[in-house]
Amino acid sequence: MIKLGKICYGIFIILGLIIALLVQVNCCSIIHGTTQEISVNSQPSAAKVIVKGVNMATTPAVIDLKRKESNIVIRFEKEGYEPVEIALRRSTDGWIVGNIIFGGVIGLVVDFINGAAYKLSPADIQVELRKLNVKIKDLPKNGLLIAVDLESIKD
Secondary structure, rough: OOOOOHHHHHHHHHHHHHHHHOOOOOOOHHHHOOOEEEEEEEOOOOEEEOOOOEEEEEEEEEEEEEEOOOOOEEEEEOOOOOOOEOEEEEEOOHHHHHHHHHHHHHHHHHHHHHOOOOOEOOOOOEEEEEOOOOHHHHHHOOOOOOOOOOOOOOO
């Protein structure tokens, strides 16, 4: 015969575990994680997509960025075209309310530390690259043209 005390003890342990899990809910981490997909496209296509000096992709593409990063600038480069830079904005995501509702102070802290509490915008970027139009015939007659070949001076 099972003693009533052992049953109560087991129920107490199970309830304690459930409460511990609810308190540690990381709502944003569960809903969308610590990274965000950003869709990048350019006209014309086949432009390099560079983030913090790293070539991430060639347009059109979807790149994965860490939500906790701030001051993210996406640079689009294509030979013969002027580069374009787009700064992403980081703001607090609405899913953070889930932590507040469920009383997950620990989850709230974790979401802010790992970046899941943030969203990056815009999430869909479309840029139009302008062709470089330096024509010698368009320069003033008494003008001076200076060209620098950066490829030849690289180590």
